[in-house]
Amino acid sequence: xxxxxxxxxxxxxxxxxxxxxxxxxxxxxxxxxxxxxxxxxxxxxxxxxxxxxxxxxxxxxxxxxxxxxxxxxxxxxxxxxxxxxxxxxxxxxxxxxxxxxxxxxxxxxxxxxxxxxxxxxxxxxxxxxxxxxxxxxxxxxxxxxxxxxxxxxxxxxxxxxxxxxxxxxxxxxxxxxxxxxxxxxxxxxxxxxxxxxxxxxxxxxxxxxxxxxxxxxxxxxxxxxxxxxxxxxxxxxxxxxxxxxxxxxxxxxxxxxxxxxxxxxxxxxxxxxxxxxxxxxxxxxxxxxxxxxxxxxxxxxxxxxxxxxxxxxxxxxxxxxxxxxxxxxxxxxxxxxxxxxxxxxxxxxxxxxxxxxxxxxxxxxxxxxx
Numbered sequence: 001x002x003x004x005x006x007x008x009x010x011x012x013x014x015x016x017x018x019x020x021x022x023x024x025x026x027x028x029x030x031x032x033x034x035x036x037x038x039x040x041x042x043x044x045x046x047x048x049x050x051x052x053x054x055x056x057x058x059x060x061x062x063x064x065x066x067x068x069x070x071x072x073x074x075x076x077x078x079x080x081x082x083x084x085x086x087x088x089x090x091x092x093x094x095x096x097x098x099x100x101x102x103x104x105x106x107x108x109x110x111x112x113x114x115x116x117x118x119x120x121x122x123x124x125x126x127x128x129x130x131x132x133x134x135x136x137x138x139x140x141x142x143x144x145x146x147x148x149x150x151x152x153x154x155x156x157x158x159x160x161x162x163x164x165x166x167x168x169x170x171x172x173x174x175x176x177x178x179x180x181x182x183x184x185x186x187x188x189x190x191x192x193x194x195x196x197x198x199x200x201x202x203x204x205x206x207x208x209x210x211x212x213x214x215x216x217x218x219x220x221x222x223x224x225x226x227x228x229x230x231x232x233x234x235x236x237x238x239x240x241x242x243x244x245x246x247x248x249x250x251x252x253x254x255x256x257x258x259x260x261x262x263x264x265x266x267x268x269x270x271x272x273x274x275x276x277x278x279x280x281x282x283x284x285x286x287x288x289x290x291x292x293x294x295x296x297x298x299x300x301x302x303x304x305x306x307x308x309x310x311x312x313x314x315x316x317x318x319x320x321x322x323x324x325x326x327x328x329x330x331x332x333x334x335x336x337x338x339x340x341x342x343x344x345x346x347x348x349x350x351x352x353x354x355x356x357x358x359x360x361x362x363x364x365x366x367x368x369x370x
Contacts, residue, residue, distance in 0.1 A: 034300035036073035043070020075279035082219025185214035205269035306357025
């Protein structure tokens with residue numbers, strides 16, 4: 001039998017390190033993190049597609065496919081975060097972890113959130129009116145609402161939830177291998193899944209602060225049991241994985257459609273139970289596929305966080321242009337036209353944010369998201 005792609009030879013800078021019986025190849029993780037970020041950018045380029053109401057069953061299904069493709073990457077990122085943290089978690093304390101992430105993660109996030117908030121404020125008509133009428137208390141309230149919106153209703157929520165999840169797991173690191181911890185975190189996640197259907201608390205997935213810790217924990221467990229994980233991937237045929245992924249994808253689309261019908265505030269939330277299974281299977285499929293050299297040449301380890309931080313600002317910048325185009329040229333916002341618009345927006349946003357990230361970083365140390 002030939003050498004497995006999961007067991008690379010020990011070569012300097014190969015990205016492989018010793019694991020428990022199998023060398024961990026982090027070049028595969030680089031490929032996965034870039035693909036996951038593409039999913040996230042795609043999900044934020046829908047430019048109102050999620051709010052459109054279609055009545056034709058074919059249009060509804062295509063809409064659900066478009067939206068579902070943008071929901072797979074979030075859970076994958078939490079899996080990656082846990083996977084990468086496992087080897088160093090014993091050396092961390094909650095405070096040392098936050099100090100380590102301060103310059104590479106927290107400060108860049110804080111600066112971009114402020115810039116994004118200022119960008120929103122500069123175009124807010126109600127703020128301009130309040131200032132003109134010297135209603136400063138109202139102006140402050142508008143500032144607070146816009147900043148809160150920037151954090152909790154755009155992509156920037158991820159870092160807060162990531163830090164909360166990481167600190168929680170570091171604090172409980174002595175219990176990581178205990179079933180009760182995994183079960184407890186799974187039950188918290190399950191609560192948010194069910195809540196989407198009943199609305200006991202806010203249904204927005206961006207407010208599920210403890211709902212994603214389970215996936216980071218699972219990433220740690222996968223890393224700790226890397227040999228078994230790889231054996232499972234190698235011993236399971238592609239046919240089973242593809243069939244399972246396709247079925248889970250269809251179910252995820254169906255749940256999104258059902259949640260839309262009952263008026264859920266966030267019908268395609270990444271924390272849907274069907275999307276969880278779909279995302280886990282996507283992670284397994286990508287890991288089984290292995291590293292993709294063409295993607296790794298884009299240096300995901302260095303550029304992905306920059307893409308994450310900047311893509312919402314670029315999307316915000318083109319939103320008015322996008323709506324003006326449909327309005328000025330009297331173009332029908334059919335599902336086919338929206339799909340074409342999303343593809344164009346995705347290519348543009350991903351390309352621009354990647355190039356800006358490269359220019360900003362130069363030869364400096366990369367920003368860190370996972």
